[in-house]
Amino acid sequence: MEGQTIITTQDVDELFISTVVRLIQRRAFPNLRNIIAKTHSADIARWFPRLRPEAKSSLFTLLIEENRMGEVLCELNAADINEFIEETEPATVVSVLHTMPADDVTRILSDIPEEKKEELLNLIEGATSEHVEQLLEYEEKTAGAIMSPNYFALPQETTAAEATEMIRDLTEIDIPPITFYVYVVDEENKLKGVLSLRQLVQTKPGTPLKSLMTSHLYTVHTDMSQETVARAVARYNLLAIPVINSIGQLVGIVTIDDIVDVIREENTEDMLKMAGTGDLDITSRSIFRNTRARLPWLLASFAGGLLAVYVIGFFETQLKQIAALAAFIPVIMGMGGNIGTQSSTIIVRSIAIGEVSIKDTWRVLWREFSTGALLGTTYGVLLGGFAYLFPQFREYAWKLPLVVALAIFVNMMIAATVGTVIPMFFKRVNIDPAVATGPFVTTAIDVIGIFTYFLFANLFLF
């Protein structure tokens, strides 16, 4: 069929991207214009991380000429957005921003340096300017900051036919293309109910919205966190959630396509925090920024390491007598660290998806402690057996095996418990448990592990 393009989504189309990259580098602009016309903005955005700086500039220029830069800009990663804004004339940047929805403009402006933001804000005009300034007033990562101020709301007395008529006249700039709900408000713009486009289609033309709408509906406040918004939309299977201010007026909506981005972003953040990389922007190519984000988190581990130096230094005489003791430090530390990471990851993730809350502290603590005890027993027997059978350690008979078996058992039990307690404690005091985990848990476990090991050694071997 003529003009039909049923695109079956491919996971990664590396070959196509390589071709495009070559065309850009060869400045084959006529071909590129054709390709750009047929390519989704989200796919165009994926070319950028492969391009050299000069090639990026040419593509920016080409996209501006083709009136596609606004759409593409929404899809770029932070590093590429910054490059675009720094390299392009402010007037041109603003002309691109004028083609974009206010919530996307706001998201972009809140990610760039303060000075640049002010400069651009002064140049933005009309409704966009007003909307963006409003959205920028809300704290980052709240419902207010991520909502779209372009919703579709009508008074309660409107009839279905009138509503349909009004939808007919809307353009994609008035409301997001995926609008699915019609909100019903009173004369003060207070939210009264909601109905879906489908309900509108399914009813008699004369019916007033008032008798069509559901007045049992879920909303969020402007100052709620984007995580809370995401959880509500996911839990209640909504396509959009209305955002209300402190006096119940409808001020915006958050649509599910933005929620999908929020969920991805929050998950990335959680994983990076747990790995101790702070607020690292993983799209950044700067080695210096990468280093700076990771350095402080390694300090916790470093401090723990120095403490371990001190603890082991304490047992220098014993080590001189039985140097074999040193050989078991890595396995005892490693096993503790790994089981602790397992426990803390399970707890952090369970808290994040709402599976575990503070109420469950004793239950999960008992589960992790018991698991630690079972796994500790298993690996204690294995390590003791190994130490007993390894020819080099024969001279210590049953004593060294006993010490290492007990040490790994106790350490794994403690590690699983510490890996549970730390994130639960952080949750209780309202600190993000993901931050707590990673470096903190492993460092605590390392030091405790070394200490109990040498304690047992002292008890049985000397």
Added chain:
Amino acid sequence: MEGQTIITTQDVDELFISTVVRLIQRRAFPNLRNIIAKTHSADIARWFPRLRPEAKSSLFTLLIEENRMGEVLCELNAADINEFIEETEPATVVSVLHTMPADDVTRILSDIPEEKKEELLNLIEGATSEHVEQLLEYEEKTAGAIMSPNYFALPQETTAAEATEMIRDLTEIDIPPITFYVYVVDEENKLKGVLSLRQLVQTKPGTPLKSLMTSHLYTVHTDMSQETVARAVARYNLLAIPVINSIGQLVGIVTIDDIVDVIREENTEDMLKMAGTGDLDITSRSIFRNTRARLPWLLASFAGGLLAVYVIGFFETQLKQIAALAAFIPVIMGMGGNIGTQSSTIIVRSIAIGEVSIKDTWRVLWREFSTGALLGTTYGVLLGGFAYLFPQFREYAWKLPLVVALAIFVNMMIAATVGTVIPMFFKRVNIDPAVATGPFVTTAIDVIGIFTYFLFANLFLF
């Protein structure tokens, strides 16, 4: 306004849940019936993890009586679903399943033991039976397995008015409540195009769908992974994606509310895999199952630990002379492990969100290597300085500080590189990089770290 319930989503309403739990345990059924009638199924599902087994049974019975069990079942976690199915008469289970959409029934059946599944399948009747058997044929976690077979498709010649008329007659059982798209097919049910309800409302009644529809649309094949489906829906901001079979026929749709669940599930899996807990079901309360899922992954770490015993055992004579060497094992291992985890988490996550692909191997390898070198230099200087100034190690003058500084520098550089290479390699050979990381990376790094440390010690100290 009478009967209005604007619900502002609360993050966690612990107090309410506690009250409900008490009511169930006190068997205050009339009160509970009232509460159930007013509560969303997703919220009812959240009561279960707090309930004792007897209380769970009473709530199951109550929900069946109130005709809410089907809705709630869709929202329960795997452990609670299993409890319901094991405790309830198969005939009752099936009557509940008959009230549910086919895709949800399929999801539930594919998670329970084979024998029970067969028993229930034999009891299921009518269209549900047919649909479920079809969906069960697809491999787990593919587009075919997660799609809903209830989509809304019409022939190309249908007019907008006829389409609107047909939508009017649909019930929520025919198509999902969040239906937003109308698919257009030819006489062989091959997908030809799509239009939105909004377009339908915005057009003249006599227009045929053929001239309204977009024929530029995104689809997925039945055998594509749910991750690919999720990425497509997220990337192109779709509310649903049509699923086609090998000859281009429309066989189902995957809606965005299911995609949100897929994204959460995939993220949980990635995090757990990276922490080395395999396919652990974090909702399970069984200590035994918990232990069994985690045990094998710890083996990698254990084997690495034994190798370290061997390596260090090799240097026993040196250790007897300079016992202080042992004191630095934990800090050198710990810092390597942490920086390696940082790198591998960054890489695994970058791959998962499509930020990094095989093409970028050299670029990210260089970034991580350089970051490792910079961080290694920093902590090398710090550790060397500490060793030089710590009174206990005075006797070794500059030699011990030099050894530990060099060891931590080289180890951190190698660790960052290994943490990058391992997931990139797994990606290249099409193994999930998340599995590769965690235990494998830390174990490799531990052993390499110990080895280089003692190599430097041997070189400068003896």
